[in-house]
Amino acid sequence: QVQLVESGGGLVQAGGSLRLSCAASGNTDGIETMSWYRWGDGNQRDLVAQVRTSTDTVYADDVKGRFTISRDNAKNMVYLQMNNLKPEDTNTYFCKVVQWGYATWGQGTRVTVSS
Secondary structure: OOEEEEOOOOOEOOOEEEEEEEEEOOOOOOEEEEEEEEOOOOEEEEEEEEEOOOOEEOOOOOHOOEEEEEEEEOOEEEEEEOOOOOOOOOOEEEEEEEEEEEEEOOOOEEEEEEE
């Protein structure tokens, strides 16, 4: 089973940037999608961005044009470059991978954007 560790969260002023990283370890064969989620309304995690291949990405509407997801298969890493951050981006960001149809989540990394 794959294990995930996120890093890169922190405190940043509005308009600033952060880069989140998620390292996958263990049995990484068969990873299909790698994604970032954050808490939404109603206590569920909402998709922020997802990558299957470099040309197959999905973004939430409110982060399009500001966030970029990328994936390094050789290093088993997924990144989320977050630019022009807004106070409403304050949240805990979770890495998720789907491997052989099974989802695994990381513990999350906290992002705080001050106004």
